[in-house]
Amino acid sequence: MSEQTTVNQLSFEQAMAELEQVVTRLERGEVALEEMIDLSRRGMELRKRCESKLREAEEKVAQITTDAEGNPTGSTPVEGL
Numbered sequence: 745m746s747e748q749t750t751v752n753q754l755s756f757e758q759a760m761a762e763l764e765q766v767v768t769r770l771e772r773g774e775v776a777l778e779e780m781i782d783l784s785r786r787g788m789e790l791r792k793r794c795e796s797k798l799r800e801a802e803e804k805v806a807q808i809t810t811d812a813e814g815n816p817t818g819s820t821p822v823e824g825l
Contacts, residue, residue, distance in 0.1 A: 756797035
C-alpha cells in the first residue's frame with residue numbers, strides 16, 4: 745500500500761496487511777531512526793483503523809435479530825453506520 749494512501753481509505757484487510765508489513769520492518773531493526781518514527785506513526789494510524797473497523801463489525805453483528813429458535817431473521821439498523 746502506498747504511503748500516500750490515507751488510512752481511512754483502507755479496508756480492514758488492507759490496513760491489517762500493511763500493519764503487518766510495518767511491524768515486520770520495525771522488528772528487523774534495519775531502518776534509520778527517522779524512518780522508524782514514520783513507520784511507528786503509520787502503524788499507530790493503521791492500528792486505530794483496524795480497531796475502528798472491528799468495532800463497526802461487532803456492532804453490526806450485535807444488531808442481528810433472531811427468532812425464538814435462534815435463527816437469523818434480519819437486522820436492526822445501527823445508528824451512524
